Each structure stands twice: as structure tokens, then as C-alpha cells.
Amino acid sequence: MNDMNNTSKPFLESAIRTIKLEADAVNELLVYLDDNFNMACSLMMACTGRVIITGMGKSGHIGNKIAATLASTGTPAFYVHPGEASHGDMGMFTSNDVVLALSNSGETAEIITILPLIKRMGAPLISITANPLSTLSQAANANLHIGVEKEACPLGLAPTSSTTAQLVLGDALAIALLEAKGFSAEDFAFSHPGGSLGRKLLLKVKDIMHCGEDIPIVKQGTPINQTLIEVTEKRLGMTTVVNDQGELVGIFTDGDLRRTLDQELNLKTTAIESVMTQQCSTISGDLLAAEALKIMQDKKINALIICDNQKHPIGALNMHDMLKAGVI
Template identity: 60%
Template structure:
């Protein structure tokens, strides 16, 4: 019966919830079953991939191909150079993309996918290591592989038992296990990750330094001790950073005066025309150095609940300023 003839109103809300939960439970069980299969074979697979002097090439057809493409992307972004090759295209020239220095990962739930298995003689002839991820340890692909990782599931989450669901989830989880094990083994760091994700928020948080965002000293409001509060307010207004630094004649930071300090001073009925800035400033303020990560400045602002920081050199001389708006514009927040 065509879908246009179905009476969707006959499906109860609780039935939809029950079906959705059943899928999650089935797939969760499939992934949980993989725990006992992280064994010596898994170690061999990791060693093969770590010893690869070229790139890891991932192949797979259909839904396995989609999982393989994601696996290749995960490997590439976590320190293991990798790319995906469609096995159908490999047999028509793309096999030339694979070199003798590479290592292959082949995904096939049945282990009998024609487009994949047709490549096995050529892979064997070139002595390219092969990691097979299948749900059938006795399959052609599993037997031809250098090492086989078993991702068999008891049943699919699809009630018809047809659509790849639990099996693809299991393959995805096994691929992630490989990628993260390799990441740890290579000593891959958060900064390494950011270098391959410079356009993302994480990349900005981990790569941007304070010197990339700060206002230089020439654009930072600053006054000397003895300056009247009224004149200091004029200096603050001129630069629009919501604060001013108080420095000595060697540019060493003595204090900071912010919008918050102004509110507190006004609450105490301080005379803005008679009060020197050092009487109301915050002395010896926390500051950062220009080489520090912008994320460190953000953490300090959040911890101290402040909106601006002075930037100083190793001798506490003023070199610039940074405020929360700068971090927001740069996408660090």
C-alpha cells in the first residue's frame, strides 16, 4: 500500500515514543556488545594503522560507505591522515590513489560486498595491509584481511530487520574506538586538533592569542597617579573601553579604574572633581601577557566577573588592553 493511503492519525503518540525508545535500546545494546571485542585483534589493527607510512584509505559501499566516509574524516582530524575512496570508483581508476605505503580499512556488514571484494586481489598483490570491519568473521572480506574487527549485531533496530541501523551504529562506534585509540597513542593534543579546525569555534579558542585581539598601548586609556577622577573619566570616554589603566612614568601598571569602580565611587558620593584617581582605583590588578591564549583571558574574566583586562609585559609594563567585546567579536566566547 502506498504511503499516500496511510491513515497517520491512527498512530498513537505513545506508539511513536515506544518505537523510538526501542531503536535506542537496540542500538545501545549493539554498541555495548562491542566492549568485549576490544581485544588482541583491536590492538593488531591499531598497530597496523600506527605503522602506516602513507595514509589510511577507507572503503565501503552503501550505508557502510557513509560510515566509512565519517571514519576517514574523524581519523584525518585526529592526527591520522586518511581519506575515503568509493570502491565502485576504485575499480575504474581511483585505485591509483592508493600507494604501497598506505593501509586500508574496509567496511561491509556482510563481508561479501562485490564492489569491495573485487579489489581484494589487487590489494593483496600490492601487499597493502587491510583492516576489515564486518559483521561476519567467516566472510570473504574477513578472511582476506590482515586483521578483522567483528561488529556483528543480534538484530537491526529496523522492525523489518532490513534497514542497516544497529549494524551501522556498531561500525561507527568501532571506527571511533580506533580513531581515539590512535589519537592517544600519537599524543595528539587539543592544539593539534585546533590546527586542523581553524575555522571552528574550538580552533579560535585554542589558537587565538591575546596579541591577536588586544588594543595596543597607544589605543589604551591610561593616566598617571595624581590625575583627577574627572580627567580620568574623560580618558575612559575617549577610548570607549570602559576602563583606564593607571601607570607610572615607566609604564608599569599601578591600578585600573573601570565602569564598575565608577558606580561604586558614586554610591559613596565621591567628588569626581576633587578625588585623585589613585583613591578610587583597584590597585595591582590582575593582568595577562600578550602571548597567552585568548581563552585564558576569557577564563580569568569569567572567574573574576570582570569585563576587561590589562595586557602587560614580563616587567608589568602596559602593552595593551582586552575586553569582553573583543572576545565576543572573535568568537572566543
């Protein structure tokens, strides 16, 4: 046990040192933020094509992530490997695009090779480098300086602090553009339709409600025992109660049934309107399912009725429907 503790101590010391160095690199970004950042954002905002991110090695991996973040927050973007660009993938670039190139040294051979082609094409160039005097920095319309003096790697070889700074700067660009464009949560959901967030932000009540013959409905005057048959057959734990014009006048739920049984009423002769809940919650089918869920949670109810403008029931749903649809 002592040997394990002695071994783990250097691990923790190394982790603390690494985190501190990378945190310093991120904090240092604040010192170097200037009008180049405004220029970079302006170029990307004005882009009528795509933002093309490129970078080699670890910078390439960061570039891939930045491209994904931009694309999911309202700025169309994709990553191109600079080595592949020299062998045919330059065909992905157009003069309507903006190029964002990542290179810690600013002298990455594969990027320098395609610089003349980017410049000749006329696509604006943004660079993220640690050397403002590098070839890449000097060629860029806007150079974002990361100024990392020391990598977290004790050998000074593995890109660590520098790639963290690149990543944070990429996030800063994406969020600045998101806010400038007024990108909304619903816009974000359209980029993530398969996830739980997409379901919560895009799914509407009308997409999951029971409708037509599946809506539990009884008319005023229906005895309680016949009402229970409707509740059982439709399996929503409740039924709507309507008048002769088909307008909603109340709801009868499992909770109402328990209260009815306590009263020892004659289930065959007592009309449903004498035991139903008159003030029941109704919603529109165009309401987001997530909003309907909040109503159910706030009011501590398990079902909701969807009505049209004439108070006619056109749908119904319960908490199980929310669970099945993945809203919960």
C-alpha cells in the same frame, strides 16, 4: 485526540524495539574485541601514508564518517568509493597507506574486485565484517568482527544495527589512536580552526587586545576629570595609570568612578591615584583568550591589562572584545 494516541503508540513501541536492538549490537562488540583490534591499531599507528576507508552503500556512509573522525583526531584519513576505485581511483592508494574496508557480509563485489590490487600493492588491510569466514575477512591482516545477528529493520533488509556497530567500532579505533598519540585539545583545534572550539583553544590575548595608541593610559597626578576624558575616548570602560617610568601602578574603572562620585570629591583637583584601584589584574599576551575570560569571570571584572616583563602596559581588553572575537 484518541486516534492520535492510538496511532502514536506503535511508533513508540517501534522506536523502543529499534533502540534496544541497536544497543544489543553495540554491547555485543565487547564480546568480540580481541587481538585483532590491537593489530588494527598498530597498523594504523605505524602508517606513514593515509588510512583509506572504503565501503559500499550504507557502509560507505559510515566509512565517510569514520574517515572524518580519524582525520580530526590526529590520524590522516579519507574515504574512497570502491566502485570508483575500479575506474581510476585506485591511483589514490599507495603501499604506505592502510586500507580499512567495511562490509557486513564481507562479500561486497566492488570491494572484492579491488582486493587483489590492494594485496599486490602491499598496503595492510583491516576489515570490519559480520562474517569472519568471508572473503574480505580472510584477506585482511586484521578483521574486526561486529557479529550482528539481527538488524533493527523488521524485514532484515535495511542496514541498521550493523551500521551502528560499524560506526561505534570506528569511533573506538579513532579514540584508541588519539590516546596512544597523546593528541591534545589544541591539536584538535587545529583541525577545527573555524568553529567556536578552535577560537577558544587557539586564540590568544595578543590576537584580540587593544594596543599602541588604543590603550587607555594616564599618568599619576592626572586629575579625575581629565582621566574621564581618556576613559571616554578609548571606550574600554577603564584606563591604566602609570608612573613616570611608564610602569603600571593602578587602574581606574567605571566602578571606581561610581565610588568616587559617592565621595563628592573635586574632580578637577583630585589626582587619579587617590581613587584608582592599585591591586589590578594583569596577564601576558601569550595567554589563551579562553583563560583570560575565565580570569575575568572568576574575579568578576570586565577588563584586563596586558603587561610586559617590566610592568609596562602593552595591551588592554574587555568583555566586549571577548564577545566580538567569539570566545564567549
